Amino acid sequence: MPVDILPIERRHIAGFREVLDSVARERRYLAFTEAPPMPQVRRFVLGNLRSAAPQFVAVDEGRVVGWCDISPKTREALRHSGILGMGVAATHRGTGVGARLLAATLEAAFASGLTRVELTVLADNAAAIALYRRFGFETEGLCRDYLLLDGRAQDAMIMAKLK
Template identity: 35%
Template sequence: MNRNDDILIRPVQLADVESFHGYSQVVAHERRYWGKTEPRTLAELHDWIGAAVQRGTPFLVAMDGQTLVGDAHLVVPRLEGHTHLGALGMGLLPAYRGRGLGLSLLTAVVTAGWSFGLSRIELQAYGSNTLAIALYERFGFRHEGRRRHARFLDGEYDDAVLMSLLRDEVFA
């Protein structure tokens, strides 16, 4: 049974800035999953989302009615020699975790990344985020390395786990 029947995954829109701000406050203030412990300001979000919309880079949101409950996006560098890759970022509000929505978002953003012309999708997850790492492994991401004690927050160290997915391996 798909418990996400009422969740719409769609491309982000500039009109989502305020909803995204509210969502990002919750996830950032958990101080666990994202590198940022404070969300972007409304002005920063307007610029960031506006640039993604204008450039057409994969940036998806999960909507439960009018409520933004998660996102998955790929940051694509403009640096020559690096435009083939996208760095994955994603998140979900706590009440929406463990329902299969992460897999749906991941599938949608990876598909969008391949359609955008990317051949590599990479990510960094904190070692303590074992559920996300397990999701990425099941999806086919491979471990590339580990940055030991990469973060020191609230009196604890956490490693950064580096993973990637190559289009050539997926479609071999």
């Protein structure tokens, strides 16, 4: 069965939280160390649905195995730009799911009128950085000691892509 890339719907909320939780608990890639509580995740997704903010999920036989979302900023002067977050379950990495999620979400973001998409990625996350570069993201800056986890400080890069 192929993995489907779908705009998120209410029925995906619990699965989205589960895959976010599993990636967060790896403690290697995200600023989350676990998923936020369900009500918070539900509010986030329902807010995205209401505002038509781009959020896609990868679904394998009913199980959510990845996500990508772009949250538009709210202030008038910043509304042309959005912040991207994504992840793929460890079981499904390296099979093209991340690239498909990113392609779908970027296309929706630019179609909706956004002209700038930015993200923060840990400086040693080679897979994610390669993926973002492949899609035309450029490095704009380095955040020193951005994250401090398990006694280790890690730098992060700000990357962005303009339409």
